[in-house]
Amino acid sequence: MLQIVPETPAVHAAAIETLFDATFGPGHFAKTAERLREFSRSLPEISRVAVLDGEVIGVCRVWPLTVGEGRTRALFYGPVAVAPSHQGSRLGLSITGEALEAGEKAGWPAAILIGAPAYFGEIGFIVTPKHQLSFPGPQDQARVMVRNLAGDASQLAGRVTAA
Template sequence: MIDIVPETPALHAVAIEDLFDRTFGPGHFAKTAERLREYSASVPEVNRVAVVDGDTVVGVCRVWPLKVGKRGDRALFYGPVAVSPAWRGGELGLKLTEAALEAGKAAGWPAAVLIGAPAYFGRIGFTVTPRGRLTFPGPQDQSRVMVRDLAGDASVLEGLVTGA
């Protein structure tokens, strides 16, 4: 049985980093999305971890605070989302992301930003932003930049996206 729980860094951090390395390889640190995570800390109370047998990590959705545009609008950046190979195919990644979205909304965060596959994440309410609406500290495929309302309105987000 899989339980989806908030991240407890002391219990989960090492296993999560191992899962990221196995899922994405060492090259994931070169991606533009990593520029948003540098010098920032994820939000453990919003992060969600899938565990089996009480403590074996088989999936994760990490979430990071952002500032967007000249006004400094607050948002959460969802990802990376990773699922252990043995647990793929059952929509665990979507379930983790949905649980983290609900936690972000409950915590009062206005909006969610995600870089990913529209066909996949569109199933849980993410929509692709108009080209150029959100810019990043490095190259980014604009067709994969998506937003979703949480406790506010994601459509107001516009400008440079930076880590908070």
Template sequence: MIDYRCERPEDKGAIEFLLDMAFGPGRFAKTAYRLREGVDCIPELSLVAMEEGILRGSIRFWPIQIGEAQTPALLLGPLVVDPVHRGRGIAVKLMQLSLEMAAAHGHHIVVLVGDEPYYARVGFSSVMAKGLSLPGPVDLKRLLAKELTPGALAGVSGLVRKALDAGYAQSLLADAGPLLKAQA
């Protein structure tokens, strides 16, 4: 049975090993990784999937801002599942749980770089990301967004950047533990 919980500091080594196995060291040169440099992920939204004490998957979120208005948003990724355990619904469950938690904590917009057919199953689309851009090379068909609050992207456009004040991530309302237990 897979247990889903918030990422803990002691999970970092296993997560990095899984990311290396799935994506390799070249991942650090990608634009999405550049947005994460020097910024901590939001632990209250970053989840792991554990089975008998072994990491099977991970999802992380990072604070970002969009455009001149510095509209706060979240960057989803990386999402990773142990290749041996793909096809079990782990990634979809990680996304569903973490997106529900993000909405419950008052976040309104989530952005990611990925394959639209895959992420569309949880509501991401390139149409929602129209008007957004990244500070590096990226295929705009892979720039996806999702509104956690209907209409949240109305009038939002511009360059996606690291959050200038990552402290807003600390303003999350409460520990996500009870929500995870209710969803398991």
């Protein structure tokens, strides 16, 4: 039976790293998004893991961020990964959706995600205007998206940094 649960690092961490390697390959550490994650800690209580018969088959990790000179709080959603054997099932949207609900319930104002607009647009993410958000490295602005949680994501503007 498939379950989507909060991440328990002691139980899930090794399997999640194996899933990231299988999904993205070793090059995923070179991405700009990793610059945000390397100086932060994920939020296991908001992150979600898909477990099928005891095996981790999907994950949406969530990280605290600040944006702009006012250091507005936001959550960074990703990486979102689904085991190759379960891709195409829309599981990534289900996992991310549950993580979004957790972020909203915890009172976080907004979510940021770097991904495919056609896919993540289905759960309320919208592409930001070009250069509204800047990252610690090159980023395809057409893939930078935000979504309201307990606040207004349209207010996010400026440099995105680890919390």
